[in-house]
Amino acid sequence: MLHTFVALVEDKPGVLSRVSLLFRRLNVNIYSLSVGRSERVGTSRMTIIAEASATASHRIAASLYKLENVISVEDVGEQATVNRELALIKVAATPQTRSHIFELVEVFRARIVDLAKESLMIELTGVESKIEGLIQVLEESGDEVLEVARTGRMVMRRGKHGSRVLGAMRLADAGDAPREPGTLDEGEPTEHRFND
Amino acid sequence: MSDPRHDKTVENQKAEASKAEATDRAGDQLPNPYQDPQMGLSTHGDALADYQPSTHPAAEVEHAVEAHQPISLTGAEIVWATLEGEGVREVFGYPGGAILPVYDALRKFPIKHILVRHEQGATHMADGYARASGRVGVAIATSGPGATNMVTGLATAMLDSIPIVCITGQVSSKVLGSDAFQEVDITGVTLPITKHNYLVTKAEDIAPVLREAFAVAQAGRPGPVLVDITKDAQQATASFDFAAAAPAARRPHPMLSASYDSITDAATLIRAAKRPVILSGHGVIKAKATEQVLTLSERLQIPVATTLLGLGGYPASHPLALGMMGMHGESWVNDAIQKSDLLIACGMRFDDRVTGTLATYAPHAKKIHIEIDPAEINKNVKADVALIGDLREVLELLLPHIYQSNAPAESAWLREINESKGESAVRDIRNLPDLGHLYAAHVMHDLWRVTEGNAIVATDVGQHQMWEAQYYRHEHPRTLITSGGLGTMGFALPAGIGAKVACPDREVWVIAGDGGFQMTACELSTIAQEQLDINIAVINNGYLGMVRQWQEFFYEKNYASSPILSPDFVKLAEAHGIAGATVRSRSEVDAAMTQARTTRGPFLINFLVEKEESVYPMIPAGAALHEMIRRPAAGPDPMLESSEDL
Ligand SMILES: Cc1ncc(C[n+]2csc(CCOP(=O)(O)OP(=O)(O)O)c2C)c(N)n1
Numbered sequence: 001m002l003h004t005f006v007a008l009v010e011d012k013p014g015v016l017s018r019v020s021l022l023f024r025r026l027n028v029n030i031y032s033l034s035v036g037r038s039e040r041v042g043t044s045r046m047t048i049i050a051e052a053s054a055t056a057s058h059r060i061a062a063s064l065y066k067l068e069n070v071i072s073v074e075d076v077g078e079q080a081t082v083n084r085e086l087a088l089i090k091v092a093a094t095p096q097t098r099s100h101i102f103e104l105v106e107v108f109r110a111r112i113v114d115l116a117k118e119s120l121m122i123e124l125t126g127v128e129s130k131i132e133g134l135i136q137v138l139e140e141s142g143d144e145v146l147e148v149a150r151t152g153r154m155v156m157r158r159g160k161h162g163s164r165v166l167g168a169m170r171l172a173d174a175g176d177a178p179r180e181p182g183t184l185d186e187g188e189p190t191e192h193r194f195n196d
Numbered sequence: 197m198s199d200p201r202h203d204k205t206v207e208n209q210k211a212e213a214s215k216a217e218a219t220d221r222a223g224d225q226l227p228n229p230y231q232d233p234q235m236g237l238s239t240h241g242d243a244l245a246d247y248q249p250s251t252h253p254a255a256e257v258e259h260a261v262e263a264h265q266p267i268s269l270t271g272a273e274i275v276w277a278t279l280e281g282e283g284v285r286e287v288f289g290y291p292g293g294a295i296l297p298v299y300d301a302l303r304k305f306p307i308k309h310i311l312v313r314h315e316q317g318a319t320h321m322a323d324g325y326a327r328a329s330g331r332v333g334v335a336i337a338t339s340g341p342g343a344t345n346m347v348t349g350l351a352t353a354m355l356d357s358i359p360i361v362c363i364t365g366q367v368s369s370k371v372l373g374s375d376a377f378q379e380v381d382i383t384g385v386t387l388p389i390t391k392h393n394y395l396v397t398k399a400e401d402i403a404p405v406l407r408e409a410f411a412v413a414q415a416g417r418p419g420p421v422l423v424d425i426t427k428d429a430q431q432a433t434a435s436f437d438f439a440a441a442a443p444a445a446r447r448p449h450p451m452l453s454a455s456y457d458s459i460t461d462a463a464t465l466i467r468a469a470k471r472p473v474i475l476s477g478h479g480v481i482k483a484k485a486t487e488q489v490l491t492l493s494e495r496l497q498i499p500v501a502t503t504l505l506g507l508g509g510y511p512a513s514h515p516l517a518l519g520m521m522g523m524h525g526e527s528w529v530n531d532a533i534q535k536s537d538l539l540i541a542c543g544m545r546f547d548d549r550v551t552g553t554l555a556t557y558a559p560h561a562k563k564i565h566i567e568i569d570p571a572e573i574n575k576n577v578k579a580d581v582a583l584i585g586d587l588r589e590v591l592e593l594l595l596p597h598i599y600q601s602n603a604p605a606e607s608a609w610l611r612e613i614n615e616s617k618g619e620s621a622v623r624d625i626r627n628l629p630d631l632g633h634l635y636a637a638h639v640m641h642d643l644w645r646v647t648e649g650n651a652i653v654a655t656d657v658g659q660h661q662m663w664e665a666q667y668y669r670h671e672h673p674r675t676l677i678t679s680g681g682l683g684t685m686g687f688a689l690p691a692g693i694g695a696k697v698a699c700p701d702r703e704v705w706v707i708a709g710d711g712g713f714q715m716t717a718c719e720l721s722t723i724a725q726e727q728l729d730i731n732i733a734v735i736n737n738g739y740l741g742m743v744r745q746w747q748e749f750f751y752e753k754n755y756a757s758s759p760i761l762s763p764d765f766v767k768l769a770e771a772h773g774i775a776g777a778t779v780r781s782r783s784e785v786d787a788a789m790t791q792a793r794t795t796r797g798p799f800l801i802n803f804l805v806e807k808e809e810s811v812y813p814m815i816p817a818g819a820a821l822h823e824m825i826r827r828p829a830a831g832p833d834p835m836l837e838s839s840e841d842l
Pocket residue numbers: 656657658659660661683684685686708709710711712713735737739740741742743
């Protein structure tokens with residue numbers, strides 16, 4: 001099955017290779033991985049989708065956490081999240097043949113971001129099935145898809161919730177680090193859920 | 197060695213010289229060495245010429261380090277000043293071009309450098325040093341081949357979770373990635389076999405990174421850390437402030453699960469158990485939890501089985517001590533585990549050498565797993581209750597829930613185990629006559645008797661390692677130093693050196709097979725140079741014995757490449773100025789051991805033991821714990837072993 005891990009990592013050389021090496025060692029295939037700067041200075045947030053058995057999740061998260069550059073890890077598989085992926089799709093189309101593509105773009109709430117003599121480029125944001133849906137429809141209507149670039153899935157938990165690690169780090173900064181095992185607070189329950 | 201600390205003459209001469217030019221051309225752009233005529237490609241052939249020590253005399257440096265005052269030093273000096281600040285007194289290493297600035301700077305610092313004969317030896321020495329003392333071991337090497345020679349030692353320390361810090365020189369940051377002379381991407385190479393590693397390219401980063409390396413090596417589940425320092429970082433100058441370089445507080449662990457509920461769950465399981473067994477692992481020694489495990493076992497009369505690396509964590513002479521579990525564990529130990537209804541695993545990781553095939557492992561037992569590394573939980577064996585955290589802290593939380601009154605008045609369980617012990621005794625080689633042969637098992641037993649179980653013993657890998665584990669009874673933590681996880685032949689001699697350097701007042705014995713001894717025998721020369729009082733027992737059976745045993749049991753006695761010819765080890769020792777003796781029969785054992793113990797300085801005994809003897813019992817790899825090959829009851833003489841038993 002697919003597992004989704006969201007990791008806050010230090011923004012330093014070599015961190016990505018440490019993370020990817022871990023998946024290689026566990027012989028786990030990375031289905032998609034997206035990385036970018038996070039809200040905290042000096043850190044990046046990674047969304048890693050990996051294909052592994054149902055029971056592998058704990059071990060992967062625990063092993064990720066063993067990496068010195070990983071600040072926190074969450075397996076968000078069970079939680080309410082927003083999932084998004086951005087795709088750029090280049091399709092062969094001449095001025096004569098492109099009008100029906102405009103219609104498709106409309107239906108998918110995508111945008112045309114480039115028009116050339118023999119091609120056009122579509123920008124589409126959404127869950128993976130939506131992106132795959134558009135590509136499929138394009139192919140089925142006889143359009144030649146020339147190029148596809150996808151960011152991979154980005155995932156964020158809904159609502160406000162505390163990270164146990166970051167919460168504890170704030171406490172530690174304030175000078176009273178929680179030493180009792182198991183006393184790190186669990187994070188508040190999700191308050192608001194909107195349907196996708 | 198002469199005292200390098202106050203070498204004033206050299207110091208004053210160099211004081212005139214200008215400070216090292218700040219070669220630190222840090223920038224985000226990677227310069228191209230082929231386009232910059234000034235950079236050149238010579239990376240460290242000119243080592244001594246281009247390094248200038250700081251102008252501070254040694255006494256001033258020492259004072260600044262002690263008083264924690266900021267002082268301007270070269271990167272090379274910062275390396276030593278930081279080590280000194282971390283409490284390091286001895287390091288093991290081997291010089292070379294890319295690390296020469298560091299070696300040049302050593303004379304200002306009160307740290308003893310032990311010159312090894314191979315960098316693998318330096319890593320094993322640092323490892324043995326750490327295992328014997330609990331302090332971080334430090335090894336130093338140059339770039340390229342020096343660094344790659346450390347790979348085996350790093351992997352050995354990684355698999356046994358040993359805190360060592362390895363420092364390597366690296367080519368100048370300007371030529372990183374250009375295949376410069378002796379350039380190897382050692383942080384890349386060692387990524388999977390270090391707990392963490394660092395590449396340092398600026399002098400000002402050396403102190404904070406080294407301090408963090410010490411913290412990482414020791415924190416949580418310990419492990420080896422490598423710090424690769426470019427030559428220009430060693431040569432540049434920076435302000436050194438030990439206190440300011442302290443690592444940030446460790447991030448708290450989010451997976452600590454020894455909550456009140458799980459503690460009481462564990463206590464309930466323990467109180468209800470009829471046939472409990474404590475599995476005592478390496479973690480007991482690392483977490484200094486011997487006392488807590490003793491209390492737990494004694495309060496409820498729970499028998500204790502030990503892993504190979506856990507030996508010494510629970511006193512072997514204790515009535516509740518069962519002995520070693522696993523592939524070469526005694527039959528009653530593995531039987532007890534198989535029949536148990538509750539395993540309390542303390543600081544161990546259910547390695548395949550301990551469990552045999554998982555499908556049939558302890559089928560009736562619930563499992564409580566107390567472990568510091570969350571990644572070990574449910575990895576091999578599913579835990580009914582997992583208590584993640586420092587073993588000692590967790591046991592301290594657990595013990596108040598366990599009362600003496602929960603102990604059975606007379607334990608049928610202990611009686612049952614004792615009966616199977618008695619049944620095994622007839623097969624115990626200690627109780628069998630030697631019939632004129634010299635058995636390695638007897639040698640181990642005799643060594644235990646002669647040293648009264650008080651020596652630090654460093655063993656190599658193979659049959660002798662298992663016999664030592666079976667017949668040398670370890671009473672105290674940190675008295676057995678052996679490579680368990682990686683099973684690294686060649687470990688014993690350098691690890692024993694490290695142990696002796698860490699604990700100069702302790703009696704240290706190195707026990708190695710004729711095969712493994714030859715893998716790192718060059719370190720005899722290190723022993724001679726340092727005049728270390730180490731006793732060495734070579735268990736000479738003319739074979740790569742453990743390989744021969746597997747060939748005997750599983751490859752129809754096809755002894756392919758397992759017979760090994762060796763030099764006369766006593767002559768080899770003599771060539772190093774080390775005294776020695778050869779022992780051929782059991783009657784000579786005591787005298788030789790006494791001679792070794794009373795000789796000041798090193799001594800080597802070449803034990804010519806029975807060639808085709810096997811370690812019993814044995815659970816074949818992948819078999820169930822109860823499917824063991826046992827020593828034929830007839831006698832230890834291989835001639836008398838009946839083949840039906842195999
Ligand atoms: C570096 C290394 N190479 C190979 C092995 C595989 N191996 C395990 S035990 C053994 C034989 C050891 O022979 P010896 O040192 O003579 O000890 P003995 O078993 O005879 O006591 C070998 C080759 C190993 N563990 N380590």
